[in-house]
Structures are given as C-alpha cells and as structure tokens.
Amino acid sequence: MHDVAWDDVADWFEPDGSLLDAYVLDANETDWQRVIDLVKSQGWRFDYTVEGQSQPLPQQAADIFALRRSEATVTMHIWPAPNMLVNTHFFSDDEIEFDFDRTELQGQHQLDLLCRFMRSLGHQLGKPVRLTPENGPEHPLLIYSPTEDRFTPTA
Secondary structure (H helix, E strand, C coil): CCCCCHHHHHHHHCCCCCEEEEEECCCCHHHHHHHHHHHHHHCCEEEEEECCEEECCCCCHHHHHHHHHCCCCEEEEEEEECCEEEEECCCECCEEEEEEEHHHCCCHHHHHHHHHHHHHHHHHHCCCEEEEECCCCCCCCEEEECCCCEEEECC
8 A cells, every 4th residue: 555646646746857845844953853863773875965075974963054054055965765865955954855856756666765755754753744846845745744644645
C-alpha cells in the first residue's frame, strides 16, 4: 500500500524547470538540530558545504546559523536514497526548507521515497511537513501530519 498514489499526483511532478519544496513552518534552532540528528541517525549520505567547499558538518545547528548570519552560503546536500537528492540552505531558523528536483521524482518508487523522507522528518520534529511548488509554503500540494501519520493532498 502506498501513502500517495502516483497516478493521483503525477502532474505535480511534471518537469518544468522549477523545484518542489518541503517545508516545516514555525521551526526553531532546536528543530534544525533535530534535522541534523536525523540525517546522522538515518545514516543518509550527505555533503555540507560553506561557500561551495565541503566542510565537516558542525555538531550544533547554532554554529551553522552563526555562519549564515555572517552572510556565508551554507548548503547541505542529503541523499536519503541513492537516486534522491535533497538540498537545504539554512535560510531561516524559523522555517525549514528542502529542495527537490522534479526530474528525480518520477514514478511511484520515487514518490514513496519522498513520502518516507517527509514522514521521517515529521516524526523527528513532531510537526507537519508540506510539499509545495518552489517558494510556496502557503500553497501546499501535500501535507504530512505526524499526529495522524497520514498524507493529505491539498491541491
């Protein structure tokens, strides 16, 4: 059984040059720390860069945001599955955002991997996770609720 059927949502993933985003709103630095802890505990492959150069991932989210406040470009590339890249840029400590390339999210298997990622994130933070068009947290396509452990299409 799938959380979301590909045939019901395939048009959301039609490659058009834009990304899809996953958001956790009303976040804080503790939530970001939980994201870092999740990446490590899941054993997901990742690369953390500062100004485009790979660096060791700081132990504390506070150290990452100190770099962001100094105008440094900070990115973490995460591979929760071999063919699925997720990027986060630590833009804001009160909003967690991940980018997904639509071309990498084609078919039921990739959709299942996306749902697994969203579920892991929602459970780790105890907060809903919204899948949206690029830069559109106010226009969710799909919301994962950790309290109900379910995905709700909203588009």
